[in-house]
Amino acid sequence: MGIHPRTRRVGLRLRVVLGLALLPMLMGASARSTNFEVEAPTPEIAQQVARYAEHYRDEIARRWLGEPLPDWPRPCAIRIKMTGGEAGGVTSFGFGRGKMLDQEMSLEGRLDRILASALPHEITHTIFASYFGGPLPRWADEGASLLSEDRRERLRHEQFAADLLARSGGWALGELFTIEEYPQDLMGFYGQGYSVSRFLVEMGGRPRFLAFLRDGMKHNWDAATRAHYGFTNTRELDRAWRSWHLVASRTMPTEPSPGDALVVRAQSPHDHDSR
Ligand SMILES: [Zn+2]
Structure with missing residues (x-):
């Protein structure tokens, strides 16, 4: 959260020294849409990211909530850094009184990725964050966020989950559900989180998954598991997920994810790096 204001201050000081002519190169460009304010190296990239962000905001909210999200009172800042890699x-959030108050996103990598x-x-x-008004x-x-990514990324996480299970058996679900800090084995954690989310969504749909989370956070995970999925407790659910995983990890859902659904014709990042 602290990075943004600091960058701005440095920019202002440089402006005095170097003059206005150099500003566009130092500050990049920005684009504003209804819900996003994007800073990127070029106006084209800023506009493209803002367009995609609005599209995804609409599409993903419809998928999960059945309807679009109301416009945010303040736009979400997105800062783009172009690099040659993945x-x-x-995204950092501020929450207060059961509401998401502010948010700021940083993205980096190749534009198509x-x-x-x-x-x-x-x-x-x-x-x-908007729907729950607090951290999940x-x-x-x-x-659930990984479920929105393109096929390539989902396949990678399918593999992380398989590797984790082969390596250590992964977390018991009752334990996974209560992990608050990112554990050291980040890839294993993302892989298992992805696989379990996929399992629950394929088994009961997205609304049930959200209701399950709400109940689990508020009460306890055994009761939520019983109420929403009909298993006695998280141990039974754990067993069901593991047998499902043996088969399902080799097949992908046929429905395209939001990240699959657009044909990305991104400019080569090298066009921008030279500036
Ligand atoms: Zn994430």
């Missing part, structure tokens, strides 16, 4: 992102993987992932976090259990927040 995409990654982080940002658009197909990191952006739909982070947008899913923003939809859950990590495994579900990450797992």
Whole structure:
């Protein structure tokens, strides 16, 4: 959260020294849409990211909540850093009195990977933050966000889950559900979170998954498991997930994810790096 204001201050000081002519190169460009304010190296990238962000916000909210999200009172800031590699992102939220008060997103990587993987992932976090008005259990927040990513990324996490199970057996679900801090085995954690989220959504649909999370956070996970999935407790659910995983990890859902649904014709990142 502290990065943004600091960058701005440095920018202002440089402006005085170097003059206005150099500003566009130092500050990049920005684009504003109804719900997003994007800072990126070029106006084209800023506009493209803003367009995709609005599209994903609408599409992912419809998938999960059955309707679009109302416009946010303040736009979500997105800062884009172009690098040659895989995409990654982080979104920080401020919550208060059961509401999401502010949010800020940073994304970096190749533009085509940002658009197909990191952006739909982070947008899913923003939809859950708005819907729940507070932080979600990590495994579900990450797992459900991964479900929005493109096929390539989902296959990678399928593999992380398989590797984790082969290596250590993974977390018992009763334990996974209560993990609050990211554990050291981050890939295993993302892999299992993804696989369990996929299992629960395929078994009972998205509304049930959300109701399960709400109940689990408020009461306890055994009771929520019983109420929403009909298993006696998380141990029974754990057993069911493991048998499902043996088969399902080799097949992908036929429904395209939000990240699959757009044909991404992104500009080569090298066009921008040279600036
Ligand atoms: Zn995430």
